Amino acid sequence: MAEHFPLSALLPAKLDSMAEQVQARLCEDEQVGGMKLAWDFIGKELGTALKSVLDCDLLEVLGGAWAKAAPLAELADPAKQAPGERSLVELAKHELKRDLHPVITVTIGSCPCVELKFKYALIANIGAVRLVVVDGHILGGDLGELWASAQLSYEGTPLHPPSESRKLALPALFEFAPPGIKIPVLKADGERTG
């Protein structure tokens, strides 16, 4: 099992501007605006909640994107791959973008809840990767080089400059938890299932 590299690890340690924007959004409700709340405390709590949502493993997110790639689709077809057959697939250098949408529902007292929608944009540059596929599942792989960065924004407003994204040192070999990441089956009309 590979080490855990959460997506939140790509974010800066402090998201100061988030508290201000969230405060402005929440204070649209007069009742909330009239309350003397510790907004810095709310900001910290939101940051913690956000990081808990983005606690996903980076390689699993990348594996999900690889699983949807066309070159791997036929490996999900039982007709083209015998049960128990172990296949090795090598992917050349490529770039992968993935957007995630964390949503935090905030309720203050008896006021109606407010949904705060964030956008987490992940960009990964992969030099090369070799994937192991068995029975339509990606079990793990072997990474060449990888650079990843992330940008968190709230309602279209970036909460931090992209340059603050951290760099992760990912291992060369990685494994996904059994049974691995399922490769969706491509139907006749082109839709994916599974």
Place this chain on the structure above:
Amino acid sequence: MGVNLRFRHRRARLTVGCNQRETAERCIFGGKMRLSHIALVALLLTAGSAALPAQSTPPADEPEPNQRPVPDQRPEPPQRPKRGTLLDVIKAIAPPLIEGATSRPPRPVTEAPPEAAPDPRPRPRPAPEPVLEPIAAPVRPVSRPPPRVTPAPTVAAVAPRPVPPRPVSSRPRPPRPEPAPSAVIAPPSPPVVEMPAPLPPAPLPSAPSSPPPAPTAKIAPSLPVADPVPPPSPPAAIATEAAATSGQTDWWLLVLFAAALAVAATAIHKLRRLRQIAHTRAVLAIDPRLDSALGDCSTSGLALTGPRFSMHARLLPAADG
């Protein structure tokens, strides 16, 4: 001699400084004095500081001017009545003002204000004569630092200072006139010289020279004390020191009070902050989730680098026979 005078002069100044500080502290902290009193005291102190030099000089002159210079300097400082001088000056300058507060003794003091006592002025001179003797005695005993005493010329420089005292305007004569030591020296030391004198005349019922000593009666106690041993701490001195000490204590208390205020403010701020956080935590509910339905994914340049490599491993059943 000149050095001696200087030294005394400095001491006199020091005394004045202490008294001024004391007054200021009283004004600031004690609040016991009114504005008019403060102004009056300030005026007196200013005038007194100017007149002090004249008072301090005399004693050293009378006794033997030649021998004294060296021995006098060091020994005397400790014995000298420092506090009494200012009082004398104040009395001399504004006797009527102080009378009521201090004591009744007739203010006809030697240096009484110009208008108040025009007659007694001539007397002050006779008084110094008897006084000279007692002063000389205490001064002699001390005689360690002979090397320092040298400034014979300084006498000339010091001499001019005593001149400022207005009452003795007629004395401008330089201290040179040694032939008549007592008579000549008397002028510069009207107030101080009289201090010691009071003792001898005191026992006497009422001699002609009694007036000058009488006013100094209060200060006299301190003088006699200086002669015998060193218990020179009249009530005035103790009060001055106590006031100075209390002033420092007040400042420390002020600083401590400010520090305590700062600590208290910080504690209150923290307490409020904790309360605010507790209140916020009580009303705040957060429910985070990841909206997977909105996730977009795009890849560019994704392609296989070569043919897929597959393998299937299995154990063959062992062949029987």
